Amino acid sequence: MSERVRVTSPRTTSGRRLPPPSAAHEIDAQSQVGEVYLRSLLRAQLRLAVVVVTLLAVLVGGLPLAFWLLPEVMDQEVLGMPLAWGLLGFLVYPVLVAIGWWYVRAAERNERAFTDVVERP
Amino acid sequence: MSHTFGAVAVLVVSVLTVGIGIWGLRFSRTTSDFFVASRTVRPALNASAIGGEYLSAASFLGVAGLVLAFGADMLWYPVGWTAGYLLLLALVAAPLRRSGAYTLPDFAQARLRSRPVRIITSALVVAIGWLYLIPQLKGAGFTLNLATGLDNRLGGLVVALVVLVNVVTGGMRSVTFVQAFQYWLKLTALLVPAVFLLLVWFGDGATSPADPMFDLPGQSGWADPLSGLGPHPIYTTYSIVIATFLGTMGLPHVVVRFYTNPDGRAARRTTLVVLVLLGIFYVLPPVYGALGRIYAGDLVAEGRADSVVIQLPLRMIGGTGGELLAALLVAGAFAAFLSTSSGLTIAVAGVLSQDVMSRWLGGIASFRVSAALAVSVAYVLAVLAEDVGVATAVGLAFAVAASTFCPLLVLGIWWRRLTDVGAIAGLVVGGVTSGAAVLRTFVATEDEGWYSTLMAQPAAWTVPLAFAAMVVGSLLTPDRRSPHATRFMVRLHTPEAVTVDRG
Numbered sequence: 001m002s003e004r005v006r007v008t009s010p011r012t013t014s015g016r017r018l019p020p021p022s023a024a025h026e027i028d029a030q031s032q033v034g035e036v037y038l039r040s041l042l043r044a045q046l047r048l049a050v051v052v053v054t055l056l057a058v059l060v061g062g063l064p065l066a067f068w069l070l071p072e073v074m075d076q077e078v079l080g081m082p083l084a085w086g087l088l089g090f091l092v093y094p095v096l097v098a099i100g101w102w103y104v105r106a107a108e109r110n111e112r113a114f115t116d117v118v119e120r121p
Numbered sequence: 122m123s124h125t126f127g128a129v130a131v132l133v134v135s136v137l138t139v140g141i142g143i144w145g146l147r148f149s150r151t152t153s154d155f156f157v158a159s160r161t162v163r164p165a166l167n168a169s170a171i172g173g174e175y176l177s178a179a180s181f182l183g184v185a186g187l188v189l190a191f192g193a194d195m196l197w198y199p200v201g202w203t204a205g206y207l208l209l210l211a212l213v214a215a216p217l218r219r220s221g222a223y224t225l226p227d228f229a230q231a232r233l234r235s236r237p238v239r240i241i242t243s244a245l246v247v248a249i250g251w252l253y254l255i256p257q258l259k260g261a262g263f264t265l266n267l268a269t270g271l272d273n274r275l276g277g278l279v280v281a282l283v284v285l286v287n288v289v290t291g292g293m294r295s296v297t298f299v300q301a302f303q304y305w306l307k308l309t310a311l312l313v314p315a316v317f318l319l320l321v322w323f324g325d326g327a328t329s330p331a332d333p334m335f336d337l338p339g340q341s342g343w344a345d346p347l348s349g350l351g352p353h354p355i356y357t358t359y360s361i362v363i364a365t366f367l368g369t370m371g372l373p374h375v376v377v378r379f380y381t382n383p384d385g386r387a388a389r390r391t392t393l394v395v396l397v398l399l400g401i402f403y404v405l406p407p408v409y410g411a412l413g414r415i416y417a418g419d420l421v422a423e424g425r426a427d428s429v430v431i432q433l434p435l436r437m438i439g440g441t442g443g444e445l446l447a448a449l450l451v452a453g454a455f456a457a458f459l460s461t462s463s464g465l466t467i468a469v470a471g472v473l474s475q476d477v478m479s480r481w482l483g484g485i486a487s488f489r490v491s492a493a494l495a496v497s498v499a500y501v502l503a504v505l506a507e508d509v510g511v512a513t514a515v516g517l518a519f520a521v522a523a524s525t526f527c528p529l530l531v532l533g534i535w536w537r538r539l540t541d542v543g544a545i546a547g548l549v550v551g552g553v554t555s556g557a558a559v560l561r562t563f564v565a566t567e568d569e570g571w572y573s574t575l576m577a578q579p580a581a582w583t584v585p586l587a588f589a590a591m592v593v594g595s596l597l598t599p600d601r602r603s604p605h606a607t608r609f610m611v612r613l614h615t616p617e618a619v620t621v622d623r624g
Binding site for chain 2: 024027028030035038041042045046048049052053056060061063064065067068071074075080081082084085088089090092093094096097099100101103104107108111112114115118119
């Protein structure tokens, strides 16, 4: 003899929703959604790197052209030395550090934004 | 200079180096400690170590000599050696650390899953490592000769032995402490005498070194940045810029250091501190070169411009004070040889041990035998290539690195469509063209023609050629793309805080 069991639907009036798959899971599954997440991070970081390369190419890589095209300007004395010496011997280093410092901050900001999106509950 | 002071300086640096190495050995127990210091080195310490390893004989003695002999154009070398770290920071640092590989061949294999690519990168690491070790050992021999009167070859042998003891006893963990110490030693050794020399210069009336009255016979435009580079100064300048900016990321001993950071974020911060440390250091060598023009111009005619850094205190101050400052500079120069040679030996030995020796020997024993092999071959090559200038060999090592590993790293990290066939095409084209230029420069004499200029500074044409070969080769073989490429991109670029499958 079997017990009487009452069978009911788990559905309540509101209807329960399944949690959406997490972004990390989408990335792991290499789904189209995961691809969008990954590509957005890659694009953001690559854009940043391209900005650094461009800044370097213009500010430092432009110097030989400036020396060639504007020899009179480069012969000007600043602080007792020719301008070209001041630029290449001293000023260029703080510029490189400033670009690097800006890059590190921006790259970490990109990664924080990505982490926030992917880890969102 | 006084050989007693010189010998004491060399001895003190050697004892300190080996001593710190043995002290570091207490922390160095596993194979992972040996190769990557178990990846636990903090940014400030790691940055000092990178700076210590990177600032070689070419930086400590060579730059001042080049500035003295050729003028403002030579400032591009220290600028390029620093800017190279900015490109390394923006394009390579964090992803390279996150790749989780030990060496460049490990990175290539993990990215492309191809045995032939691994073999070619291994061969290139060893070739570039040896090319860069030759000038270190030669420069060491010449400095020891100046400081202690020891024969050139014997001096090189002494350095080779100290390097070997240093590397074999401690591996990467202990070398990290040694290199960090050596950065600060090098900076002090260059900074303190510079202050005294500048005071003497002010006392003498502070004549501008740019004054044409200091021109040597046949020389003009020393202060003009486009005058000392031969018949095609614009091409040569840009070629030096490309080789140094892009070559830094491809130097095997530089790349190996990034695996010792705890994570990608630390790798970036380390690189930023390196930029600061290099910027501070590289202000100093040109000061010696410029002062040398007033006080030691005769060294150029004698072909001994490289010794200007050590000669200046002897000439400008003299007496015991001058001797002591010169001894401090000898100590700094010797530290420069030791640290760069140790880093290169570790990089070359790491590859030899993983790809060749591991068949017969395991773990640490294989690493030690490989280190001995790496140093001995480099020493023999240095004795054979006696006539090649220190700066020439260093410059060519940068050109080869820029033409091979730079495209491999940049495309491997940022371009999913890179294939093994494309990588091989780029490495072969870049390696063969820049390698041919190296051989030609080692055997032929310079002349005024375009051909000679293109061969002496090959990077401006070999680097674009290598990139093009890698891209075209990859686009022609789309079916050979690694199925793991996307997973590997996830690993390279996602921050460690995110929990994803990294392959």
